[in-house]
Amino acid sequence: MPRPRSLTSDQLATAALAVIDRDGLAGLSMRAVAQEIGMSTMGLYRYVDDRGELEQLVIDRVLDTVDTMPPDKGRPWYERIEIMVERLRHVVSSHPWLVPLIIAHRHRSVAIMRWSEPLAAILAEAGLDGRERVIALRSLLAYVVGAIQLEQLGPLAGAGTQVIADRAELPYLSETARHAHDVTTDEEFRGGLALLLRGIGGSTDAR
Amino acid sequence: MPRPRSLTSDQLATAALAVIDRDGLAGLSMRAVAQEIGMSTMGLYRYVDDRGELEQLVIDRVLDTVDTMPPDKGRPWYERIEIMVERLRHVVSSHPWLVPLIIAHRHRSVAIMRWSEPLAAILAEAGLDGRERVIALRSLLAYVVGAIQLEQLGPLAGAGTQVIADRAELPYLSETARHAHDVTTDEEFRGGLALLLRGIGGSTDAR
DNA sequence: ACCTGAACACCGTTCAAGT
DNA sequence: ACCTGAACACCGTTCAAGT
Numbered sequence: 001m002p003r004p005r006s007l008t009s010d011q012l013a014t015a016a017l018a019v020i021d022r023d024g025l026a027g028l029s030m031r032a033v034a035q036e037i038g039m040s041t042m043g044l045y046r047y048v049d050d051r052g053e054l055e056q057l058v059i060d061r062v063l064d065t066v067d068t069m070p071p072d073k074g075r076p077w078y079e080r081i082e083i084m085v086e087r088l089r090h091v092v093s094s095h096p097w098l099v100p101l102i103i104a105h106r107h108r109s110v111a112i113m114r115w116s117e118p119l120a121a122i123l124a125e126a127g128l129d130g131r132e133r134v135i136a137l138r139s140l141l142a143y144v145v146g147a148i149q150l151e152q153l154g155p156l157a158g159a160g161t162q163v164i165a166d167r168a169e170l171p172y173l174s175e176t177a178r179h180a181h182d183v184t185t186d187e188e189f190r191g192g193l194a195l196l197l198r199g200i201g202g203s204t205d206a207r
Numbered sequence: 208m209p210r211p212r213s214l215t216s217d218q219l220a221t222a223a224l225a226v227i228d229r230d231g232l233a234g235l236s237m238r239a240v241a242q243e244i245g246m247s248t249m250g251l252y253r254y255v256d257d258r259g260e261l262e263q264l265v266i267d268r269v270l271d272t273v274d275t276m277p278p279d280k281g282r283p284w285y286e287r288i289e290i291m292v293e294r295l296r297h298v299v300s301s302h303p304w305l306v307p308l309i310i311a312h313r314h315r316s317v318a319i320m321r322w323s324e325p326l327a328a329i330l331a332e333a334g335l336d337g338r339e340r341v342i343a344l345r346s347l348l349a350y351v352v353g354a355i356q357l358e359q360l361g362p363l364a365g366a367g368t369q370v371i372a373d374r375a376e377l378p379y380l381s382e383t384a385r386h387a388h389d390v391t392t393d394e395e396f397r398g399g400l401a402l403l404l405r406g407i408g409g410s411t412d413a414r
Numbered sequence: 415a416c417c418t419g420a421a422c423a424c425c426g427t428t429c430a431a432g433t
Numbered sequence: 434a435c436c437t438g439a440a441c442a443c444c445g446t447t448c449a450a451g452t
Contacts, residue, residue, distance in 0.1 A: 005416080030445065040418045042446085051445065103310075113377055115244030120379035130386030137383060138357060139350070146353025150345060152316030170320055172327035176344060180335030192346025195406030198335025202405050212435080237426065247437045249427085258426065 005046075006039065012047055013061040016054055025097050030054070056109075059102050063111035066091045070118040077126040078197040084119055085144055085193060092148050099152045103145065116141070128200070136200045144195050147189055156180045156188055212253075214244065219254055220268040232304050237261070263312050269305060270318035273298045279327040284333040285404040291326055292351055292400060299355050306359050310352065323348070337408070343407045350403050354396055356380055363387045363395055 015036040022030050024161045030051060034041040048054045067087050071080040092102060106112055119140065154160050155179070165172070165177040183191070222243040227235050237248040237258060255261045274294050278287040299309060313319055326347065330340045361367050371377070372384040375402070390398070 029443085029444090035221060042271055042419080042448095043417050045446080046416060051286030100311075103356065104307075107367050113371060113374065113380060117377045118381045120377075120383045124379055124383075130383065131389050133383045134363070134386050134390050135395060135398035136402065137356070138363065138395055139402055142353035142357050142399055143346070143403075144351050144353065145356060146349035146351065147346070148354060149310065150349050153311070156341070156345065160314050167320065170324045170327075171329055173320060173324045176327045176331075176337065176340045177217070179341050182338050183341050188342060188345055191342035192349055195343065196350075196403050197406070198409050199404065199406035202402075202409070207325075236424085238424090250436050252427080253435060387435080 006060070007039075008046055008196065009057055010061065011037070011049060012044070012054065013057040016058045017061065019166060020058070020097055025100065026192060028055075033150065034112045052105075055101050056105050059098060060097060060109055060111055062095055063102070063109050063115075065116050066111060068111075068114045068118060070121065077122050078201060080122050081119060081140070081197060082193060084122075085140065088115055088144060089189065093151070094129070096152050103149065123200075126201070139196060139200075143192065147192055150187065151185060155185065156183060157185070212249060214246070214254055215259075216254065216264055217268065218244070219251070219261065220264040223265045224268065227265070227304055232307065235262075241299060244406060254412060259312075262308050263315060266305060266309050266312045267316055267318055269298065269302055270309070270316050271323075273322050273323045275325060277328065284329050285408060287329050288326060288347070288404060289397070291322065291329075292347070295322055295351060296355060296396065300358070303359050306412065310356065313352070332406075333408070346403060346407075350399065353398060355386075358396065363390060364392070 012033070016028060016033050019032045019036050030044055031041045033054065034044055037044075044054070053084065073080075077082075092099065092180070095102075102109075117139065120133065120137055123136050128136055138176045150156075161177050161180045165174050165180075167174045223235060223240050226239045226243050228334050230239070230267065237251055238248045240261065241251055244251075251261070255264065255328070266412075278290040280287075282290075300305065326339065327344055330343050335343055357363075368384050368387045372387075374381045
């Protein structure tokens with residue numbers, strides 16, 4: 001007579017997230033998650049094939065909280081894209097320790113697909129044809145993925161910027177670094193996005 | 208009487224690269240590198256403080272091969288930026304297994320700073336002021352970092368794109384995915400970069 | 415079917431010792 | 434000063450066994 005499963009995937013993801021919140025990504029291990037749940041380590045393998053699948057559960061659980069509702073159609077297309085992008089950024093930024101996991105498992109995440117759907121729709125509406133839409137969508141994804149990492153791993157306001165500012169043998173770069181304090185994290189992210197959106201808009205008459 | 212050091216940092220980096228080329232990034236360990244060199248594992252700790260420092264040696268060794276010579280000033284600024292960006296992409300793409308390491312250690316790499324110097328100079332020449340230059344430079348870096356990862360981890364021509372194309376509940380996204388085969392890897396990368404550069408150009412009169 | 419515990423083959427790193 | 438080997442505190446995962 002089969003015993004009922006004592007766990008759901010969601011409980012597993014919640015336990016893993018609790019471990020990460022307490023001990024950081026480095027603290028995530030099959031043993032730690034098992035202990036968090038109060039089960040033997042090997043018991044986890046009833047629910048996931050391997051550690052990678054556990055990681056996927058965690059990032060899906062987080063990315064599922066991103067609002068995928070299409071923004072109000074009364075707004076211009078580029079504002080609507082900005083809204084969608086900021087929603088993703090907000091969720092990722094509130095779990096900075098997960099950034100490496102999200103990057104690694106992003107392309108297997110259904111949540112990211114659902115988030116991308118309104119983006120594709122908005123780009124179509126803006127007048128981009130199939131080819132242009134592929135390039136615009138991928139470049140937006142590239143920018144978002146890269147910018148979030150820059151923000152988390154090498155922030156403009158961090159120590160690295162000061163190091164660069166002091167490098168006399170790199171005059172242009174260090175001069176630029178000295179202007180970094182004029183730009184907030186938000187201004188940096190939105191400023192770069194605005195540049196990309198302006199470029200995208202230039203290829204349509206919907207600008 | 209002190210014995211002379213038997214190793215240079217460069218030999219260490221070369222050995223680590225040999226391990227990675229043979230067994231992948233997962234095969235990289237202090238023990239494996241020590242064996243490659245023919246030294247005890249702990250001997251490595253005469254040369255690096257920890258594994259992270261070994262990784263930094265490897266990525267510096269690779270990124271040092273990027274050509275940082277400023278491109279011919281006769282060309283328009285956006286073409287010169289494209290040349291610089293393609294040089295970095297070419298080097299990184301020829302060591303795809305290193306991509307996660309490069310991402311993680313990028314902000315500590317002197318080679319990346321030297322590569323960024325001509326970029327900052329070109330942007331200044333294009334007429335961008337300090338604030339604009341900060342945002343343009345960071346957005347270029349974000350795009351490059353993100354796009355290289357997309358290219359390596361979730362290529363447009365890969366299986367993931369077909370999965371998306373078959374998702375009927377995401378009509379716009381799957382319709383867009385069906386146009387993916389019209390776009391080569393190079394066209395995708397350069398297309399996105401061109402969009403960003405057009406956006407940057409729009410904020411100057413040098414366009 | 416669900417869960418456990420021992421065991422295997424690994425890690426990075428500390429520490430005491432050898433030349 | 435340079436290098437070694439044993440040991441410590443971890444990993445993910447396989448496998449045989451228990452209920």
